[in-house]
Amino acid sequence: MTLKLDKVNRGPHLSTLVASSISREIVQGRLKPGDQLPTEQQLAQTFGVSRNVVREAIARLRSEGRIWSQQGRGAFVADQPNATVLTIDFEALQQANAFQSLFELRGILEVEAAALAAKRRTRDDLLAMKDVLATMHAAPYGSVMWLKTDLEFHKTVAAATGNAYMVQFLMFVSERVRESILASGNQQRSEDLAVVTLGEHQRILDAIEAGDGAEAREAMRDHLHGAASRVGLGAEQSE
Amino acid sequence: MTLKLDKVNRGPHLSTLVASSISREIVQGRLKPGDQLPTEQQLAQTFGVSRNVVREAIARLRSEGRIWSQQGRGAFVADQPNATVLTIDFEALQQANAFQSLFELRGILEVEAAALAAKRRTRDDLLAMKDVLATMHAAPYGSVMWLKTDLEFHKTVAAATGNAYMVQFLMFVSERVRESILASGNQQRSEDLAVVTLGEHQRILDAIEAGDGAEAREAMRDHLHGAASRVGLGAEQSE
DNA sequence: GAAACCAGTGTTGTATGATAACCATGTAAG
DNA sequence: CTTACATGGTTATCATACAACACTGGTTTC
Structure with missing residues (x-):
């Protein structure tokens, strides 16, 4: 297996950057429904x-319904319809900050979920978790099976x-995150990390089994922090 | 490969017609996952x-995830019919536990968002919050304007x-919650509650302005707890 | 005075050509 | 067999031009 070292994130297309930039203006309210966008010339400049x-x-x-435009007039921010679906643009995710x-x-969802799980887990939940963890033990680190069971544990x-x-929600978000990690291809692979990861999972499981919400929260937080550094996102995560 | 691509009729936007035409090729199976699309030149012709x-x-x-392209190689049909959308069934929400x-x-998202906001808010953010709060003061409690600005504050x-x-995510979830509340129609209306709500908002704002994450978290938690009881969901919320 | 007409200007929609960056492949040199 | 280089093809981006349409203001006409 050859190492892909310098697979530097080739930035997404310029149009993607521009789109998410405008999109941000809308989401954060600096461009309100009905507002007219600058002309294409001005935006280009x-x-x-x-x-x-x-x-x-x-x-x-x-096409996303965020804006509408008419020839000869301009482009306008659309009245945000009660979007009954939530989408995440895969391309926009290639940007590091996205x-x-x-x-x-x-992380927020996982951590709080762990805390809630510690309070509410049933016997069946515990069995399921232990089962998944056992399967994970048997799978080679970094393999498709391993990644799948990892997701399954969460x-x-x-x-x-x-x-x-x-x-x-958690599965939806996690899937997007996983896709993005796979696409960037900068995973570190090592048997040592497998042991570390399994240990972290075990700690989470123990806390949940003990019904200790605070400890579960901490364990999950540490686990995610570790996972972040494992995919080369360590330094930025700060509190 | 002999694809059946009809010439496009002049309509709203040519790009829209072309996109849906290619999309149809994919859906109907004449273009399969992994297949390479014709070159842009050929498609144009x-x-x-x-x-x-x-x-x-x-x-x-x-951006819809249907195809993927790489400079120097070409465009290809994406292998996954990526489930890139998340939906919430409105009817299912009518069940109380849902x-x-x-x-x-x-709640989880709001509370943690408040904590993060306390750490990262800019001057502009604070101005926006104060602006919304002022608007809310002027709106009659329970009115459409009130509900809108309430959402706007969050x-x-x-x-x-x-x-x-x-x-x-938060707006998506909040919208669904709000819809459901309106549908159930069990809102209490009272001017007293208006004062309470505004006070809670003010407390959140103060904490965020002070940069006190823990206090912001608490303030938001209390606010949501209060809001829950205001819509007849008081007792169940526990920690 | 008011309505219809009309030209001018600005904007989006589309077309065209050119250049840079990149990939895949073949071929010659070592 | 491996490496380096040359070559052609494709996407990504830029630049420019023109067509279609909307708005504005003045002019004409009734």
């Missing part, structure tokens, strides 16, 4: 890209909260 | 449009975390 790139970005935002944001969100923890939406 | 239009269409499909679960999830708090996904 502002971002320092060609008008073509701006158009690709706008085409995307238009990935970091999603990772942070995942799922059982979330399930132990008894909150179905917790499972749904 | 096939559809009778400029390469620019083709690129806008591809940009859309790429609603409660979603409320709990929202949004500005989320925005102050600097985490775009936090905003996206």
Whole structure:
């Protein structure tokens, strides 16, 4: 197996950057529904890209329903419809800070889920967790099976909260995070790390079994912190 | 490979038509996962449009996760029908425990968002929060304006975390919660409650302004607890 | 005075050509 | 067999031009 060292995150397309930049303006409220966007010329100049790139970005935002545009008039921020679906743009995630944001969100949910799980876990939940952990022991580190069971463990923890939406959201976010990690390809592989990871999982499980919410929270926090550094995201995570 | 790609009829946006045309090829199986799309030149010629239009269409499909492209190689049909969307069934929410679960999830996000906001808020964030709070003072309790600004306040708090996904998720969840509350129609209305709510908001704002994460967390927790009882969900919330 | 008409200007939509960055492949040199 | 280089093809981006459409203001017409 050859090492892929210098697979530096080749930045996503310029249009993606422009799109998420405009999108941020809308989400954070600096551009309100009904507001008119700057002209394509101005946007191109502002971002320092060609008008073509701006158009690709706008085409995307238009397809997402965030803005609408009319020939001869301009582009406007759409009234945010009661979006009944939540989407995460895969490409936008290639940006480091976007990935970091999603990772942070995942962390919050995981940590609190662990705490809730410690309070509410049933006997069946514990059995499921132990079962997954055993399977994980048998799988080679970094293999598809290993990654799958890793995700499965976190799922059982979330399930132990008894909150179905917790499972749904957490799995959704985790899947996106996992995809992004796989895409970037900068995973470290080592048998030592396998032992570390398994140990962290065990600590979480113990805390949940003991019903110690605070300890479960801490254990999960440490685990995620460790996982972050394992995928080369160590330094930025700070408190 | 002989693909059946009809020439496009002049409609709203050419890029839209091209995108849906390619999309149809994928859905109907004439383009399978892993297949390479024709080059942009060929597509432009096939559809009778400029390469620019083709690129806008591809940009859309790429953001939707249907295809993926790499400079120097080409564009390919994505192998996963990526479940990149998350949905919440409105009807299922009518069940009390489902609603409660979603409320709990929202609570976790709100509380942690408040803590993060206290650490990271900028001057602009504070101004936005104060602005919203002032608007809320002027709105009659329970009115549409009131509910809107209430949501807006929480949004500005989320925005102050600097985490775009936090905003996206929280707003998504909050919208569903709000819908459900409106549907159930069991809101209590009283001017006294208005004062209470505003006071709670003020306390959150103060904590965030002071940069006190722990206090912000507590203030938000209390606020949500109060809000829960105001919509007849008081007793169940426990820690 | 008011309505219809009309030209001018600005914006988006589309077309076209060119250049840079990148990948895959073949071929010659070692 | 391996390495280096040359070559052609593709995407990514830039730049420019023109067409289609909307808005504005003045002019004409009734």
